[in-house]
Amino acid sequence: MRWRDAVAGLLLAACLLLTGAGAVWAVDPTELPDPRLQARYVALTHELRCMQCQNEALADSPVELAADLRREVRDQLLAGKSDDDIRAWMSARYGDFILFRPRYSLRNAWLWGAPAALLLIGALVCWRVVRNRGALLATDNEPLEEDGQSG
C-alpha cells in the first residue's frame, strides 16, 4: 500500500504547512541516529494510542505515560525489534485498543467488512430505486395535472 502512505504523507505535509510544524516537535523532540529508524519511530508513535487521553496518538500527547511509551518504542527500535514486535508488545499490555489501526483478525472481520457491506447495501438501494423509476416512466402516460387544468 505504498500509494496510500504517499497520499497520507502529502496530506500530513499539507496539514503541517497550514498549522505550522512547531507544535508537533514541541511534544516529542526524539531524534534517532538512523533516518530509517526515525521514520519507523514517527510512523509507530502516530499509530499507537495515548491510553490516558485516548483520542490522541502517542506522538501528539504531552502526558507522562505517553512519554514513557515513546521511550519504549525508541528503545525497542534501537534494540532491533520489528514494527510488529512492538505492536504486539503494546497490545499484550494495553489490549488492541492501543492500536489505532485495528489488526486483521476474525474478531475484527465485521469492522473491516462493514464498509464493503454498507457500500453493497447502498448500491442495492440505488439499483432498486432506479429500476422502480424506470418502470414508472414507461407506464406513466397520463398528462401532468397542471397542464390539464390550465388549458
Place this chain on the structure above:
Amino acid sequence: MNRFLLPLGLFVLLAVVLAIGIRHAPEKGVIASPLLGRPAPQFALPSLTDPAQQVRSADLKGHWYLFNVWGTWCGECRQEHETLLQVHSAGVVPIIGLDWRDDDTQARSWLAQLGNPYQSVAVDRSGRIAIDWGVYGAPETFLVNPQGIVVYKHVGALTPDTWTREILPRVSGLPAGTS
C-alpha cells in the same frame, strides 16, 4: 408494503448495531485489561519504606494479594486511601503498593500522615513496571491469586462496595484460578 421493507430492515439493523454498541459502552472509558486470566508481570523494585530491601513478585507467590498503583500526585488515590485502610484492617488479603512516578520523600510522608495500608510498597520511578501491568491512570487495583494469575482489575478509586462485591467473594468463596 414492500417499499417499506428495506428501510425498515435497515433501521432494525442499525438499531441492533447501536444497541450492541451501547451495551458494550465502556463505563467512563474503562478499558478491558488483556492481563485478566494471565500471569501477573514480574518485578523486583526497591522498597519505599526500606530502600535497601527489594519488593519482588516472586516472593508474593502462594497467596492472594492486591496490587494497588498509586502516587501522591493522584487526587483519587487520596479518596480511596480510607478504603485501603479498611481492607488492611480486615486482614483478608495483603495490599502491595506500586508508587508510580513519584517522589519518595513525599510518598513516605503521605503514608506517615494518612496511615500505611500496604504490606510493602515498590517504587517505580521510571514507570516501566506500570507499563507491564497495562496501567494507564492511577489508581488501579489488581487482584492476584496464589498461582500468580491476575483475576480482577479495578480502574479508579476502590470503594467499600467494590471490595465487598467484587474482591471479597473472589478471595474467600470461589476456587482459585477462576479466570
